[in-house]
Amino acid sequence: xxxxxxxxxxxxxxxxxxxxxxxxxxxxxxxxxxxxxxxxxxxxxxxxxxxxxxxxxxxxxxxxxxxxxxxxxxxxxxxxxxxxxxxxxxxxxxxxxxxxxxxxxxxxxxxxxxxxxxxxxxxxxxxxxxxxxxxxxxxxxxxxxxxxxxxxxxxxxxxxxxxxxxxxxxxxxxxxxxxxxxxxxxxxxxxxxxxxxxxxxxxxxxxxxxxxxxxxxxxxxxxxxxxxxxxxxxxxxxxxxxxxxxxxxxxxxxxxxxxxxxxxxxxxxxxxxxxxxxxxxxxxxxxxxxxxxxxxxxxxxxxxxxxxxxxxxxxxxxxxxxxxxxxxxxxxxxxxxxxxxxxxxxxxxxxxxxxxxxxxxxxxxxxxxxxxxxxxxxxxxxxxxxxxxxxxxxxxxxxxxxxxxxxxxxxxxxxxxxxxxxxxxxxxxxxxxxxxxxxxxxxxxxxxxxxxxxxxxxxxxxxxxxxxxxxxxxxxxxxxxxxxxxxxxxxxxx
Ligand code: NAD
Numbered sequence: 001x002x003x004x005x006x007x008x009x010x011x012x013x014x015x016x017x018x019x020x021x022x023x024x025x026x027x028x029x030x031x032x033x034x035x036x037x038x039x040x041x042x043x044x045x046x047x048x049x050x051x052x053x054x055x056x057x058x059x060x061x062x063x064x065x066x067x068x069x070x071x072x073x074x075x076x077x078x079x080x081x082x083x084x085x086x087x088x089x090x091x092x093x094x095x096x097x098x099x100x101x102x103x104x105x106x107x108x109x110x111x112x113x114x115x116x117x118x119x120x121x122x123x124x125x126x127x128x129x130x131x132x133x134x135x136x137x138x139x140x141x142x143x144x145x146x147x148x149x150x151x152x153x154x155x156x157x158x159x160x161x162x163x164x165x166x167x168x169x170x171x172x173x174x175x176x177x178x179x180x181x182x183x184x185x186x187x188x189x190x191x192x193x194x195x196x197x198x199x200x201x202x203x204x205x206x207x208x209x210x211x212x213x214x215x216x217x218x219x220x221x222x223x224x225x226x227x228x229x230x231x232x233x234x235x236x237x238x239x240x241x242x243x244x245x246x247x248x249x250x251x252x253x254x255x256x257x258x259x260x261x262x263x264x265x266x267x268x269x270x271x272x273x274x275x276x277x278x279x280x281x282x283x284x285x286x287x288x289x290x291x292x293x294x295x296x297x298x299x300x301x302x303x304x305x306x307x308x309x310x311x312x313x314x315x316x317x318x319x320x321x322x323x324x325x326x327x328x329x330x331x332x333x334x335x336x337x338x339x340x341x342x343x344x345x346x347x348x349x350x351x352x353x354x355x356x357x358x359x360x361x362x363x364x365x366x367x368x369x370x371x372x373x374x375x376x377x378x379x380x381x382x383x384x385x386x387x388x389x390x391x392x393x394x395x396x397x398x399x400x401x402x403x404x405x406x407x408x409x410x411x412x413x414x415x416x417x418x419x420x421x422x423x424x425x426x427x428x429x430x431x432x433x434x435x436x437x438x439x440x441x442x443x444x445x446x447x448x449x450x451x452x453x454x455x456x457x458x459x460x461x462x463x464x465x466x467x468x469x470x471x472x473x474x475x476x477x478x479x480x481x482x483x484x485x486x487x488x489x490x491x492x493x494x
Contacts, residue, residue, distance in 0.1 A: 003334050037343075055224065056228050086207035145494050264466065350402070383404070385403065
């Protein structure tokens with residue numbers, strides 16, 4: 001990966017994008033489109049189709065037809081495996097082009113995007129390709145005169161709705177296990193970042209995925225997302241995004257066909273630093289990356305920093321230093337450490353939380369303002385608010401931006417109480433050199449992930465899912481496959 005190849009790819013025009021239904025690119029009803037603005041410079045990048053409820057219905061019908069035909073749902077596992085492997089390879093071949101396209105769409109710094117987007121998506125397709133023929137049904141230990149067989153069957157049509165922060169990675173977390181189990185999929189990307197997922201659908205078709213098995217509908221969430229959520233022929237809805245939309249999806253299910261709904265939602269993840277952390281400087285460096293990379297638009301971002309009082313002053317100063325040292329700017333530059341905020345709407349949301357933190361008495365250590373306005377893009381300085389009390393808005397609500405709230409604590413019990421004093425339960429971290437304390441904290445923190453002396457490392461072998469209002473169900477690992485199968489019991493009298 002070198003700067004000149006990135007620049008050459010970034011200079012290419014992006015053609016207007018249709019929906020992807022039944023293996024074809026098609027226009028939305030009445031030719032409706034939505035403009036896509038790049039957060040790098042605020043310039044028009046391209047147009048995407050703005051799907052209507054009728055377009056979503058067409059996509060669901062295509063998915064159902066493909067499912068019912070058995071062309072994928074009843075294909076031999078070895079066949080499905082071959083196609084998923086081919087997709088993984090094709091993503092890898094196109095990795096830089098996909099990464100650049102995605103960065104132009106959502107502003108993630110390229111150094112992170114290459115690994116987190118095509119890199120991770122290829123790994124996810126490969127993981128589920130390898131898994132799909134390792135899992136079978138069961139023979140139950142019944143009495144001798146009966147045979148209880150447990151079949152694992154695909155559920156049918158999966159509706160997947162994903163956000164803009166890592167569209168390829170998160171899209172692959174849904175699509176790959178759903179396809180591996182034989183389902184058809186209708187995918188609704190975020191209107192802020194649809195381009196790489198549209199290309200992924202084409203790649204899947206080029207790699208032999210039969211038409212109609214994967215469909216992509218783009219456009220306004222309140223229209224096409226709602227239509228997908230309410231559709232009576234969608235069997236399972238899988239979602240990553242905000243709690244507000246997650247709640248709506250549960251309502252859509254209740255108002256339609258009681259489809260299963262799996263939610264991966266937001267967080268306000270505590271990052272707990274004890275005075276006995278092995279290396280405070282290293283903790284500050286990793287914690288800064290854990291909240292400021294991708295400009296804080298990371299669901300597991302460590303947005304609440306709880307620091308033992310004896311090292312609070314020293315640590316908060318180090319964190320502010322790390323924040324100031326970060327290179328923020330054009331996300332297409334290889335040396336940029338944090339790129340743009342994905343949209344002006346999201347940048348306004350970040351500003352709102354910063355104003356609130358000022359009003360409620362937070363002490364600004366660094367940042368707190370929009371920067372690089374001369375670029376026309378959407379950039380915000382890494383921001384550290386100190387002495388944030390647990391009742392303040394900044395300690396309670398997800399910003400989804402480069403803003404960290406620092407709060408001192410006195411005892412391990414206080415740290416646990418503060419860490420769990422939230423409606424969320426997605427991620428967390430503990431920095432300590434005391435092995436027993438590390439294990440006590442892992443048990444005590446109510447969250448789907450607890451990092452110890454690190455922040456943010458993970459791969460496909462481990463599940464990602466939230467506790468409490470951070471959601472239900474899991475992406476990644478073999479556990480994710482459960483979302484995409486129905487269990488059926490065959491009870492046979494012998
Ligand atoms: P969002 O909830 O605004 O949008 C997510 C998706 O829902 C988009 O595709 C959008 O078009 C669609 N949508 C919007 N309104 C809808 C409606 N009324 N009906 C149906 N669909 C609708 O989320 P976002 O702003 O794109 O992403 C940020 C959020 O995602 C943050 O809360 C973040 O924490 C969360 N997130 C969670 C994880 C995780 O794994 N838990 C990962 C990444 C992001």
